[in-house]
Amino acid sequence: MGTVVDAANKEANGSVPTNKNVTVVFVLGGPGSGKGTQCANIVQHFGYTHLSAGDLLRAEIKSGSENGTMIQNMIKEGKIVPSEVTIKLLQRAMQESGNDKFLIDGFPRNEENRAAFESVTGIEPEFVLFFDCSAEEMENRLLNRNQGREDDNIETIRKRFKVYMESSLPVIEYYNSKGKVRKIDAAKPIEEVFEAVKAVFTPSIDKVAA
Ligand SMILES: Nc1ncnc2c1ncn2[C@@H]1O[C@H](COP(=O)(O)OP(=O)(O)O)[C@@H](O)[C@H]1O
Ligand SMILES: Nc1ccn([C@@H]2O[C@H](COP(=O)(O)OP(=O)(O)O)[C@@H](O)[C@H]2O)c(=O)n1
Numbered sequence: 304m305g306t307v308v309d310a311a312n313k314e315a316n317g318s319v320p321t322n323k324n325v326t327v328v329f330v331l332g333g334p335g336s337g338k339g340t341q342c343a344n345i346v347q348h349f350g351y352t353h354l355s356a357g358d359l360l361r362a363e364i365k366s367g368s369e370n371g372t373m374i375q376n377m378i379k380e381g382k383i384v385p386s387e388v389t390i391k392l393l394q395r396a397m398q399e400s401g402n403d404k405f406l407i408d409g410f411p412r413n414e415e416n417r418a419a420f421e422s423v424t425g426i427e428p429e430f431v432l433f434f435d436c437s438a439e440e441m442e443n444r445l446l447n448r449n450q451g452r453e454d455d456n457i458e459t460i461r462k463r464f465k466v467y468m469e470s471s472l473p474v475i476e477y478y479n480s481k482g483k484v485r486k487i488d489a490a491k492p493i494e495e496v497f498e499a500v501k502a503v504f505t506p507s508i509d510k511v512a513a
């Protein structure tokens with residue numbers, strides 16, 4: 304057995320992972336900007352596999368892994384888990400999916416995430432989908448999310464916003480300087496946001512034909 308990811312990792316010289324055949328889109332934006340909601344829509348229409356870094360970390364806590372307590376504490380404090388842990392979970396999920404097109408949601412969240420993913424996997428994102436939304440709107444959404452998350456309380460939300468401003472926005476800026484960011488106004492209703500998202504994923508040749 305072997306997925307495209309395996310195959311790409313075992314290229315001729317055996318050491319440099321290039322992952323040439325894997326398409327990755329990073330889905331970024333503040334907490335509550337609608338990343339997970341829109342990823343579910345994209346999966347339905349465009350055949351990607353959705354990998355949420357936060358969901359993978361929460362599953363790791365539930366599985367009772369030895370890192371579980373550390374991850375749980377970091378999430379409760381709104382801190383970013385060391386990339387070594389998160390990247391292993393992402394790589395495993397990519398391999399298990401059997402797909403070659405991935406939406407990586409909520410990752411990379413800081414410079415360490417970004418640089419480590421690039422050097423470990425050799426993968427460069429096709430583009431970065433960036434959901435732009437005011438802090439006020441995001442806070443309202445998080446306080447009404449009702450998924451029983453330990454970090455959706457006002458104290459942790461404030462910490463997450465600070466981390467977002469200080470550590471995650473610079474990553475978005477980095478990709479912006481490379482011309483890779485596709486910015487979406489995420490403050491609109493879900494359906495309208497998805498219209499804008501669809502335009503990003505639809506090849507321009509189809510747009511002309513439509
Ligand atoms: N465009 C939108 N307008 C209003 N509420 C939204 C919108 N997008 C998502 N939501 C709601 O806001 C909350 C956070 O959305 P979610 O997709 O979990 O965001 P993220 O993954 O970026 O934290 C959820 O309860 C979701 O139903
Ligand atoms: N790359 C990542 C993604 C999430 N996380 C942790 O998981 C928490 C929740 O992430 P999430 O993506 O599920 O949160 P939302 O932006 O969806 O609200 C973050 O606040 C971090 O504590 C992380 O450490 N590293």
Ligand SMILES: [Mg+2]
Nearest residue numbers: 338339355357
């Ligand atoms: Mg999410």
